[in-house]
Amino acid sequence: MTRGVAVFGATGSIGCSTLAVLAAHPDQFRLEVISAHDNMDRLLDILKTHQPKHVVLTNPEHWETAKTHRHRFPQVIFHAGMSCLNELAQSPDVDIVVAGIVGAAGLRSTMAAVTAGKQVLLANKEALVMAGSFVMREAQRTGARILPLDSEHNAIFQCLPKGYQTGESIQGLEQLILTCSGGPFRTLDASALKTVTPAMACQHPNWSMGAKISIDSATLMNKGLELIEACHLFAVQPAQVDVVVHPQSIIHSMVAFCDGSILAQLGAADMRIPIAYSLGYPTRLAIDVPRLNWRDLRELQFEIPRHADFPAIEMARAAYESGADRPLVLNAANEMAVAAFLNGAIGFQQIMTIVAECLNRLPRQPISVVEDMILRDADVRALAKSLVEASICS
Numbered sequence: 444m445t446r447g448v449a450v451f452g453a454t455g456s457i458g459c460s461t462l463a464v465l466a467a468h469p470d471q472f473r474l475e476v477i478s479a480h481d482n483m484d485r486l487l488d489i490l491k492t493h494q495p496k497h498v499v500l501t502n503p504e505h506w507e508t509a510k511t512h513r514h515r516f517p518q519v520i521f522h523a524g525m526s527c528l529n530e531l532a533q534s535p536d537v538d539i540v541v542a543g544i545v546g547a548a549g550l551r552s553t554m555a556a557v558t559a560g561k562q563v564l565l566a567n568k569e570a571l572v573m574a575g576s577f578v579m580r581e582a583q584r585t586g587a588r589i590l591p592l593d594s595e596h597n598a599i600f601q602c603l604p605k606g607y608q609t610g611e612s613i614q615g616l617e618q619l620i621l622t623c624s625g626g627p628f629r630t631l632d633a634s635a636l637k638t639v640t641p642a643m644a645c646q647h648p649n650w651s652m653g654a655k656i657s658i659d660s661a662t663l664m665n666k667g668l669e670l671i672e673a674c675h676l677f678a679v680q681p682a683q684v685d686v687v688v689h690p691q692s693i694i695h696s697m698v699a700f701c702d703g704s705i706l707a708q709l710g711a712a713d714m715r716i717p718i719a720y721s722l723g724y725p726t727r728l729a730i731d732v733p734r735l736n737w738r739d740l741r742e743l744q745f746e747i748p749r750h751a752d753f754p755a756i757e758m759a760r761a762a763y764e765s766g767a768d769r770p771l772v773l774n775a776a777n778e779m780a781v782a783a784f785l786n787g788a789i790g791f792q793q794i795m796t797i798v799a800e801c802l803n804r805l806p807r808q809p810i811s812v813v814e815d816m817i818l819r820d821a822d823v824r825a826l827a828k829s830l831v832e833a834s835i836c837s
């Protein structure tokens with residue numbers, strides 16, 4: 444019996460790593476659905492080597508281009524528009540959904556998979572930051588099993604007893620310790636941060652990832668988002684989550700228990716490892732990734748994050764503690780500011796200024812339904828856009 448898999452965001456970094464793991468185990472998985480947004484070249488490459496039943500172009504503007512290539516892939520059914528993806532998330536042929544779309548754009552499709560009670564392999568951390576309580580409650584209602592793909596949360600999950608379900612409290616837990624590479628500017632002088640470019644910020648020392656998460660790793664906002672993600676996935680408060688800079692990215696996170704034991708998961712910095720763990724769960728899948736060799740491991744370093752120069756972790760912690768719409772505002776402002784930095788409109792340090800400004804200017808508002816979240820998200824984006832424009836003019 445094979446299991447049907449839908450890969451949302453198949454053209455991205457997580458999507459491609461997922462397709463590689465699936466291709467190594469054709470006896471266990473069938474590729475039912477993939478989605479692409481703008482990267483048509485990558486989509487066509489994927490179709491040369493993989494045979495999904497359905498392809499969804501979440502950006503319908505590419506429908507005409509797709510039409511000119513459709514005859515080359517007669518076995519594939521093409522669809523256009525995000526709503527098709529949300530519908531296919533609920534198909535009885537889909538058992539596992541890999542939520543690999545980046546940013547708030549992934550919220551609805553992730554929710555659709557959770558509402559349909561699927562096994563959801565979650566990379567789209569922004570969905571949890573925006574709407575974590577909602578997503579976790581819905582998973583409990585429908586029986587959807589959420590398995591974290593983010594390497595830190597996957598490491599924590601691997602350290603927990605078999606049978607542990609995300610969203611439950613962890614017996615005997617003292618602390619979760621998220622490791623953080625420190626990003627490309629870990630040792631850079633604060634004064635030099637003013638002049639760093641998007642190309643420099645995208646040069647992550649250990650991981651190869653999409654542009655948005657690479658910038659988040661450089662500002663350390665990625666760790667801030669992950670702190671919030673951990674609170675939702677493992678039912679902990681921010682005070683129970685510590686962050687340690689570990690430049691080698693060999694230990695992917697740790698769990699400290701009340702008896703003084705600390706469990707950790709180690710491995711190469713390769714997303715195929717957490718992806719394979721979650722796809723195969725509870726069985727391990729063999730994959731051809733670099734192995735850690737203890738003979739080559741000379742040093743495991745640990746440092747305290749430079750919070751004064753990289754305020755994002757503490758901003759995220761405060762946003763979660765403050766509750767209501769604060770994490771959503773943090774996330775939307777950050778997405779807009781990161782896009783502006785990538786376009787060359789603002790400098791690196793202005794990313795955090797814009798996030799802080801949005802949090803200050805928009806009053807705290809409770810939000811309880813997805814529609815309110817979408818509206819609030821749009822408000823934040825409008826404000827962040829005007830702040831970017833004002834900073835360009837000043």
Ligand code: NDP
Nearest residue numbers: 452454455456457480481482544545548566567568652653
């Ligand atoms: P990429 O930028 O590489 O890929 C993003 C994917 O989302 C692409 O398939 C892209 O399509 C699609 N996409 C972009 N915008 C939209 C939109 N508006 N609507 C629908 N689809 C869209 O990102 P990553 O793979 O690096 O990251 C994906 C998610 O996984 C993020 O949330 C990230 O934080 C998380 N993550 C990533 C890790 C990594 O190693 N890369 C590690 C841990 C978490 P297209 O390219 O066709 O435009």
Ligand code: MG
Nearest residue numbers: 593594595669
């Ligand atoms: Mg991570």
